[in-house]
Amino acid sequence: MLQKRRLPASGDFGPGFLGRIRTASLALGGLAALVLTVYAGYRPALAVLAGLAVSVVNLRLLQALFGRMLVPGQRSGRGVALLLLLKLPLLVGGTWVALGPLRLSAAWYAVGFSVILLVAVLKVLGLLLTGMSGRDGRWSWPGRSLLTAVTAIGALGGSAVVAFASEGGEAAAEGGGDKVPELPNIFELLHEAFPDAAWAKWLFHWQNPIFSTLVIVLLCVIAAKVYRKRTMIPGPLQNGVEAVVEAFSNFILGILGPRGREFVPFLGTLFLYIWWNNLLGLVPFGKSPTSAFTTTVSLAICVFCYVQYTGVTKLGIKGYLHHLIGSPQDVIGWCMVPLMLPLHLIEEVAKPLSLSLRLFGNIMGEDVLLGVFAMLGVSMLAFLKLPIGVPLHLPFIFLAVLLSTIQALVFTLLSTIYFLQMLPHDEHEEEAHGH
Amino acid sequence: MIEGNILGLALPIGLGIAAVGSGLGLGKAVGAAMEAMGRQPEAAGKIQVGMVIGAAFIEALTIYALVTVFVLGGKIR
Numbered sequence: 001m002l003q004k005r006r007l008p009a010s011g012d013f014g015p016g017f018l019g020r021i022r023t024a025s026l027a028l029g030g031l032a033a034l035v036l037t038v039y040a041g042y043r044p045a046l047a048v049l050a051g052l053a054v055s056v057v058n059l060r061l062l063q064a065l066f067g068r069m070l071v072p073g074q075r076s077g078r079g080v081a082l083l084l085l086l087k088l089p090l091l092v093g094g095t096w097v098a099l100g101p102l103r104l105s106a107a108w109y110a111v112g113f114s115v116i117l118l119v120a121v122l123k124v125l126g127l128l129l130t131g132m133s134g135r136d137g138r139w140s141w142p143g144r145s146l147l148t149a150v151t152a153i154g155a156l157g158g159s160a161v162v163a164f165a166s167e168g169g170e171a172a173a174e175g176g177g178d179k180v181p182e183l184p185n186i187f188e189l190l191h192e193a194f195p196d197a198a199w200a201k202w203l204f205h206w207q208n209p210i211f212s213t214l215v216i217v218l219l220c221v222i223a224a225k226v227y228r229k230r231t232m233i234p235g236p237l238q239n240g241v242e243a244v245v246e247a248f249s250n251f252i253l254g255i256l257g258p259r260g261r262e263f264v265p266f267l268g269t270l271f272l273y274i275w276w277n278n279l280l281g282l283v284p285f286g287k288s289p290t291s292a293f294t295t296t297v298s299l300a301i302c303v304f305c306y307v308q309y310t311g312v313t314k315l316g317i318k319g320y321l322h323h324l325i326g327s328p329q330d331v332i333g334w335c336m337v338p339l340m341l342p343l344h345l346i347e348e349v350a351k352p353l354s355l356s357l358r359l360f361g362n363i364m365g366e367d368v369l370l371g372v373f374a375m376l377g378v379s380m381l382a383f384l385k386l387p388i389g390v391p392l393h394l395p396f397i398f399l400a401v402l403l404s405t406i407q408a409l410v411f412t413l414l415s416t417i418y419f420l421q422m423l424p425h426d427e428h429e430e431e432a433h434g435h
Numbered sequence: 436m437i438e439g440n441i442l443g444l445a446l447p448i449g450l451g452i453a454a455v456g457s458g459l460g461l462g463k464a465v466g467a468a469m470e471a472m473g474r475q476p477e478a479a480g481k482i483q484v485g486m487v488i489g490a491a492f493i494e495a496l497t498i499y500a501l502v503t504v505f506v507l508g509g510k511i512r
Contacts, residue, residue, distance in 0.1 A: 413487060
């Protein structure tokens with residue numbers, strides 16, 4: 001691993017590198033100018049462009065200078081001197097023209113001027129961080145995956161912040177309201193945009209079922225697609241699905257033993273559904289349906305009913321009642337029945353309650369955490385009066401991905417344990433000894 | 436008005452107390468599980484499952500406090 005990583009070769013920093021910096025800066029500066037024209041008028045945009053132009057010409061001169069100084073064949077003292085002489089008047093003159101007669105804002109001029117610097121620093125950082133682009137211009141494997149992850153997370157967080165800023169920025173600056181701050185989803189935005197439209201109201205009201213239906217449809221489509229086209233040599237999709245199914249099935253069977261096979265589909269679906277529901281809150285304009293108590297409580301009631309049904313069918317009515325009164329074996333056990341029966345009844349009711357509250361609280365807390373930090377980021381830049389914010393919540397997105405997975409796993413794991421408690425105990429003991 | 440202000444003080448403190456309790460419990464549970472795993476690495480899988488379940492139960496107490504904060508948070512003036 002260490003040998004594979006190499007320091008940036010000189011080729012990475014050659015004239016091509018400077019050229020790439022120039023192109024990227026021009027694109028970035030142009031985009032910034034366009035955004036500024038829309039939100040702040042044409043003069044700041046002009047200032048940014050002026051700064052950019054001066055710095056680009058400056059860079060071009062530097063490039064020529066480097067060429068004269070470094071390339072052995074073209075080294076010439078006179079050229080270097082001429083270029084150095086050109087550089088200073090250009091910088092001072094350009095700045096004077098922009099700020100003096102043209103009366104452009106100095107701050108925006110500086111922004112435009114530093115775009116190129118920013119791009120250069122980012123490019124060098126990227127090269128150093130990602131183990132360099134190869135000679136053929138392709139990224140190495142860790143570099144590529146890191147780049148993809150950073151881009152994806154950045155895009156996720158960025159667009160969410162922009163949406164949040166454009167929607168809730170003013171409200172946040174005024175101190176918000178009673179509303180718990182969460183990143184806005186598409187239906188909330190629609191509701192804000194068309195406050196009187198019946199369809200927007202309907203969508204807003206039913207947002208949780210709609211989002212969870214989306215998850216269901218996605219899962220169904222993937223499952224159907226994989227199931228229809230099963231091949232001996234699996235493609236990437238089938239490979240991934242098989243890996244998930246196998247890992248999860250082994251996990252459940254490890255707890256329940258071989259007779260747990262019939263519960264694997266239910267528990268696996270539960271896990272995938274909850275997991276994707278949790279992750280949906282991290283998708284821009286999405287919302288975790290699990291951050292609403294109704295969703296989690298309905299899931300918990302499903303588990304509760306299935307667990308009781310399993311108890312009745314596996315243990316029989318008599319065995320089920322025996323289990324409820326604490327499985328008394330001797331006289332002392334039977335004497336404890338008046339105490340054990342209410343305890344067990346309360347326990348059975350408390351199970352779905354704690355299941356649903358745990359999931360709801362965790363996901364809600366996670367989403368509110370993201371929302372609060374996004375709001376802080378927005379209010380940091382509120383003085384600009386632009387729909388942008390510092391993506392302060394980015395580190396918490398990583399945490400949220402982790403937490404979403406763990407909570408889905410915990411919900412499924414606890415359901416598995418409830419099934420385990422309902423299954424006949426003796427048989428399990430034998431199997432445990434048999435292993 | 437006064438009740439609302441008291442809520443604004445009480446909710447975070449209550450959540451903090453709950454978090455302290457959970458933190459102590461989690462520290463004990465995870466510490467013991469880690470020790471057990473260190474002693475018997477071959478049983479790590481089983482210990483881990485038990486640990487995650489226990490951690491979920493312990494952490495649930497803080498989550499209850501958090502839910503209370505969500506429920507009552509709207510009343511802070």
